[in-house]
Amino acid sequence: ExxxxxxxxxxxxxxxxxxxxxxxxxxxxxxxxxxxxxxxQGPKLLIxxxxxxxxxxxxxxxxxxxxxxxxxxxxTLKIQPAKLExxxxxxxxxxxxxxxxxxPGTRLTVT
Amino acid sequence: KxxxxxxxxxxxxxxxxxxxxxxxxxDSAIYNLQWFRQDPGKGLTSLLLIxxxxxxxxxxRLNASLDKSSGRSTLYIAxxxxxxxxxxxxAVTGSNYQLIxxxxxxxxxxx
Numbered sequence: 296e297x298x299x300x301x302x303x304x305x306x307x308x309x310x311x312x313x314x315x316x317x318x319x320x321x322x323x324x325x326x327x328x329x330x331x332x333x334x335x336q337g338p339k340l341l342i343x344x345x346x347x348x349x350x351x352x353x354x355x356x357x358x359x360x361x362x363x364x365x366x367x368x369x370x371t372l373k374i375q376p377a378k379l380e381x382x383x384x385x386x387x388x389x390x391x392x393x394x395x396x397x398x399p400g401t402r403l404t405v406t
Numbered sequence: 407k408x409x410x411x412x413x414x415x416x417x418x419x420x421x422x423x424x425x426x427x428x429x430x431x432x433d434s435a436i437y438n439l440q441w442f443r444q445d446p447g448k449g450l451t452s453l454l455l456i457x458x459x460x461x462x463x464x465x466x467r468l469n470a471s472l473d474k475s476s477g478r479s480t481l482y483i484a485x486x487x488x489x490x491x492x493x494x495x496x497a498v499t500g501s502n503y504q505l506i507x508x509x510x511x512x513x514x515x516x517x
Contacts, residue, residue: 337507
């Protein structure tokens with residue numbers, strides 16, 4: 296069984312630029328999550344999808360972050376414009392029941 | 407509101423020692439508890455998952471216990487090796503199947 300795929304693995308951008316991350320969940324997993332993990336902290340949930348609908352985006356900074364899950368499969372997370380404090384690892388996870396499976400993450404550095 | 411705490415924040419021990427990492431949570435209404443390993447700048451590797459009805463899980467040199475009534479879990483690592491050096495995170499699954507995370511314990515095993 297293929298795992299959760301994410302790309303790119305690393306990204307370096309300047310502040311005020313835009314960036315997009317892509318996630319392909321495990322086949323058949325209805326629920327998809329995006330997390331932000333700042334160095335030295337646990338992951339913070341940004342958004343949770345159930346199929347192509349949003350379950351929870353209460354911690355998503357909507358003035359600059361957006362996410363979509365068209366057709367209930369792949370998902371993209373976008374930041375526009377980026378700030379220095381957005382430097383973090385962005386993790387995607389998917390689940391069918393109560394266990395989440397994580398991708399390798401995208402490490403974003405904003406300079 | 408569920409809160410997860412991990413103590414200690416950092417731990418350094420000589421190779422070969424047995425060690426215990428601690429995780430506590432404030433709300434016993436959980437579906438499960440997971441222990442993860444994270445290497446610097448990398449994604450998350452799930453080590454052990456304990457369902458709410460279980461008391462412990464074992465995998466190789468790792469043993470995790472769960473006491474829901476007291477809101478505690480421990481991760482026991484036997485005969486530690488330098489390759490065990492990483493950050494260990496615990497997370498509980500609560501409502502909406504969302505994970506609530508601790509901040510992690512950074513473990514260093516000295517050769």
